[in-house]
Amino acid sequence: MKAITIENLSFSYNGVEVLREINLEVEEGELVAILGPNGAGKSTLLRCIAGILRCRGVEVFGKPLERYSRNELAKIIAYVPQRTEPGFMTVFDTVLLGRRPYMGLRPSKEDLEATRRALERIGIAGLALKTTNKLSGGELQKVSIARALAQEPRILMLDEPTNNLDIRSQLEVMRFARDFSSEGGTSILVMHDVNLALRFARRFVFMKNGRIVADGGKEILKPSLFREVYGVDVVIEEIGGTPLVVPV
Structure with a gap:
């Protein structure tokens, strides 16, 4: 079952377009990592899906986001921001x-x-x-x-969940997100740590300049993609079946 469906989503702050023609489908039970450089629109996309920012073009379990009450949505989607005071x-x-x-x-x-x-x-x-x-x-x-x-949500949305965490705690949080999905929930994580994302996620959405540049599994992980998205040359090796991205 599709947990999230996004069709032609665009979003602007004060007249500046931040998201451009986003199309994305996420199945129930998936763990999806959203990756890309600063300013790519990753966090804005997460807030749109969570209903924090008002927009059109997002459906959650087949129902347009705007038709949910705040209370109904809070029982379905849990959102964790980058920082909590x-x-x-x-x-x-x-x-x-x-x-x-x-x-x-x-x-x-x-x-x-x-x-x-x-x-x-x-x-x-x-x-x-x-x-x-x-x-x-x-x-x-x-x-x-x-x-x-x-x-007790059905969809868990984490914006940079491993910020400020030591290595052990990072692994614990990522294992939790993976377990949440394996138990039938849906996890969507915005991340900067590419290698940590590659270790736990099975689907990757790369963004740049408000657009989705690539969406898929390990098959999309090529040096040309990292050159396009981040502007750096990389070597991609595999250790224990997990890709490792090393900047050159």
Whole structure:
């Protein structure tokens, strides 16, 4: 089943076109990495799909995005931005905010349990009573992902999810995104770390100047593509069945 369908999507900020004629289909259960240089439009595309930016041409599970209420959409799509500002709430209460689409005036036993599960799955249950302004950047990033997980979404959208994370934490987050997809969810990640994306994703969307330049699996990974998208010459080797891109 198609989780997301985009037809001829264009988007402008203050009269400046940022996305141009985007066409994209994402199947349920896919893990898709969106790659490209700074200013390519990757984050803007993610925000359009998530319904944060108003646009036309996006369907989610066969229904136009604009026909969903904010609450309905929050039960389907969880979006994690590049940066989250710390505050004075505890980690537990911050992750509990992910349950807002389901909560009444007070959180239910199910809401509390979903929050605990999210903390445990991301590996930060030990931080539950700590306030977010006492966390490192990497810990704060994990809290944001746990909050998204608490929403129990069908589509997970992560914008630079490995920012501020050490190598071990990067691998943990990427494994989580992969597992989420293998369990039937859909993961869409905007990334700058090409080699980390190539290790975990099976489909890659390369963007430049607001357009999709290439879309496919490992077969599209050629030095000419990286020269076109990034303006650099690379050598592509394979280690243990995983492509490795080395700038020359």
